[in-house]
Amino acid sequence: MSDQQTFHNFEEFYPYYLEEHSDIICRRLHFTGSLLVLVVAVWAIVSGNLIWLLALPVIGYGFAWVGHFKFEQNRPATFEYPFYSLMGDWVMFRDMLIGRIRF
Template identity: 75%
Template sequence: MSSDRTFSSFAEFYPFYLEEHSDPTCRRLHYLGSALVLVVAAYALLSGKLALLWLLPVIGYGFAWVGHFKFEKNRPATFKYPLYSLMGDWVMLKDMLVGRIRF
């Protein structure tokens, strides 16, 4: 990832985000992590076991970072663009669910 790259909008950032997720296994790990975040969040809220909410960043970032370091062989964009990267995770999940991106 180029350290001098700047983005003025999420629309400008998202194509870069997708470039950083070209490996199918990395995308699958993002998908799995995001899906598990939704399941754990729903369970924690519906069961009243709110202490489980602390697991959300561990699950979400854990799966994603394994994908980046082991398969993609790059640094997660989260380190430089945390908000845009979080948004990118959810947009990419949606794009995978609707078939716009292969996983």
């Protein structure tokens, strides 16, 4: 039997997601990874060198997973909730940009 929580929608999931990102260094690493994903994506498109798009998951998840395993010391939500977790990354990124979440 799984101890995985059941979420019916993203609004139910997001508070859980934020709890899993309580460490400020973890949040900063998520922010950095997300920002670099945007920068590299734009660079790939502008330069026409689309091979860089292959690096996006490594960049985004690499920073996030270091934050989880080293600082948060928990398992990334991506493993159990891949779609909600991806949405959570970008909502948290936005919330940090507009000052709703400290980082």
